[in-house]
Amino acid sequence: MIWHPMTIQRSENSLIRIERGEGEFIYTDKGAKIIDAISSWWTVIHGHNHPHIMDAIRKQTSELDHVIFAGFTHPKAELLARKILNSTKLNNEFSFSKVFFSDNGSNAIEIALKIALQFFRNRNKKTDHKRKSFVRFSLSYHGDSIGAMSVGGDSVFTRIFRDLAFPTKEFQSPNCVRCPYQLKPESCSTECLDDFRKSMEQVSEDIVAVILEPLVSGANGMVFHSDRYLREVRRITQDYGILLILDEVFTGMYRTGSWYAFQKATIKPDIVCLAKGLTGGTLPLALTLTTDEIYSEFDSPDPNKAFFHGHTMSGNPLACAAAIASMEILEESGANQVKSLETKLNLFGNNLLKRLGDRIRDFRVLGAIAAFEVEVELGRDEYLNPVGAKIRKACLDNGVLIRPLGNTVYITPPYNIAEQSLETVFTVLTNVLEKEFTH
Ligand SMILES: Cc1ncc(COP(=O)(O)O)c(C=O)c1O
The missing domain is CATH 3.40.640.10 (Type I PLP-dependent aspartate aminotransferase-like (Major domain))
Known part of the structure; x- marks a missing residue:
């Protein structure tokens, strides 16, 4: 019925139906809670349904x-x-x-x-x-x-x-x-x-x-x-x-x-x-x-x-x-939130490199963005590289929404994401990458 954007239709026969959003979370009709680690295509910078914006x-x-x-x-x-x-x-x-x-x-x-x-x-x-x-x-x-x-x-x-x-x-x-x-x-x-x-x-x-x-x-x-x-x-x-x-x-x-x-x-x-x-x-x-x-x-x-x-x-x-x-909201807290997020993303990078070593490369952070490449065989650094879809699915199965660009994995969460949620994103991503790339 619906032709979804940027979607290989056949690979999306199990679309996830979202009924509610709050903060960094989106909730499915089956009761699952997903952390939106890419701010829904980089938009929900204060999280979903922020009360100040919804009131306005x-x-x-x-x-x-x-x-x-x-x-x-x-x-x-x-x-x-x-x-x-x-x-x-x-x-x-x-x-x-x-x-x-x-x-x-x-x-x-x-x-x-x-x-x-x-x-x-x-x-x-x-x-x-x-x-x-x-x-x-x-x-x-x-x-x-x-x-x-x-x-x-x-x-x-x-x-x-x-x-x-x-x-x-x-x-x-x-x-x-x-x-x-x-x-x-x-x-x-x-x-x-x-x-x-x-x-x-x-x-x-x-x-x-x-x-x-x-x-x-x-x-x-x-x-x-x-x-x-x-x-x-x-x-x-x-x-x-x-x-x-x-x-x-x-x-x-x-x-x-x-x-x-x-x-x-x-x-x-x-x-x-x-x-x-x-x-x-x-x-x-x-x-x-x-x-x-x-x-x-x-x-x-x-x-x-x-x-x-x-x-x-x-x-x-x-x-x-x-x-x-x-x-x-940005006038009040944008600068501090992004600065603090940047520090945490850098720490994550250090830990990820310790755990995964040369299986990832070029970890980089700027403000609310962290990205790195996963080393893949065949050298196809492209959007359609299947490694991206594989990592995306594995993260989603663990309650974290990301959308790698081929072998480039990135997160850009809401600026006000709770510490605990950010830790969950880091843990899920690290575990998924470790599991996928240890053999
Ligand atoms: C840098 C940049 N410019 C323009 C666009 C297009 O914006 P829209 O999808 O709202 O048309 C995008 C979308 O991802 C973007 O990242």
């Missing part, structure tokens, strides 16, 4: 359900936009001035790409008309719509549709945990950007924007890169007048320990996309933020310069109320 939604239902967002506005969207712009400050200065509303991460990306291209069309300086292409990185994932796939890396998610993709220039993604140049942070001069640097010398006038997931390439393997890399990308894009779009759909809302990853790297991008944890996983909402410099090219009496893009449920007041409540 309930309160909003008695005020305004929805209103057309063209030609109309409402207090919750205004308050959310203000709070978001405040949260993006860098060294006490605003990074952005405009917030465009939509309802999922892929849309936030499509909007960013379209704004970037139209910015150059509207500005129409000498060579602006030449800019038609985007720079993407090999391990990036930006969503499943055609535009978002066009700027994503090659993977099982995008491969079939590559013929439909619009023009892009691909460069190798960085990997600062397993540097392909075998460099250490002290000796690194971002050699992995050499190709990009050289290429921009020749074709920068064709490029609209560079798009990347800052600090962590998520869905294509939880691959980390350094602040320094990000700063260098910003420097190069600025030198050539290319826009920098950061996809913070995953990394935003304190995932890496700051409101946004770009603040950790102390850079100001031109456009940022947010979704996932924005409403604490309660309702669909996404935002695309831009600077005044970009917006000023759309702020014109010429109707052809307007941005004619909109989604029916843009600015939904219930979702805005949820996002405001989620931000209030």
Whole structure:
């Protein structure tokens, strides 16, 4: 009856029916209690059914359900936009001035790409008309719509549709945990950007924007890169007048320990996309933020310069109320919770390495994310590597929900997960890996 997302239908003939969620737990119709160690696709950052967010939604239902967002506005969207712009400050200065509303991460990306291209069309300086292409990185994932796939890396998610993709220039993604140049942070001069640097010398006038997931390439393997890399990308894009779009759909809302990853790297991008944890996983909402410099090219009496893009449920007041409540929780406890979680994840890594030694590699932690690779034979480090499904099933049988990306195992639990639950996740994962890989 239902066609489930990202699902090999035949392998899912025993779908698990969830009737209730509370905190880090989801409860099945058979009475089983499962720890949601990946925050339900990285969304429920405060756990399920957080009372503060649910109260805010309930309160909003008695005020305004929805209103057309063209030609109309409402207090919750205004308050959310203000709070978001405040949260993006860098060294006490605003990074952005405009917030465009939509309802999922892929849309936030499509909007960013379209704004970037139209910015150059509207500005129409000498060579602006030449800019038609985007720079993407090999391990990036930006969503499943055609535009978002066009700027994503090659993977099982995008491969079939590559013929439909619009023009892009691909460069190798960085990997600062397993540097392909075998460099250490002290000796690194971002050699992995050499190709990009050289290429921009020749074709920068064709490029609209560079798009990347800052600090962590998520869905294509939880691959980390350094602040320094990000700063260098910003420097190069600025030198050539290319826009920098950061996809913070995953990394935003304190995932890496700051409101946004770009603040950790102390850079100001031109456009940022947010979704996932924005409403604490309660309702669909996404935002695309831009600077005044970009917006000023759309702020014109010429109707052809307007941005004619909109989604029916843009600015939904219930979702805005949820996002405001989620931000209030983050303001109060986001930084401390993620810091404490980061410490515990690191300790887990030390113990796991002691127990499993060279059967796992590249254990890494950033904020609320821990990831590592399981050493598998055949060398197929890919999403479809069966080892992922095997580990997932074994963990689930022991009450822990994870979704490895092939042989990359990761957890990103709710920031407020109870100590005891986190210990259970660590124990189950360690035992499963030990059992699976001792013979
Ligand atoms: C970095 C990133 N960008 C964009 C998206 C797409 O978001 P959505 O699934 O809400 O369309 C995702 C989803 O996983 C993501 O991880």
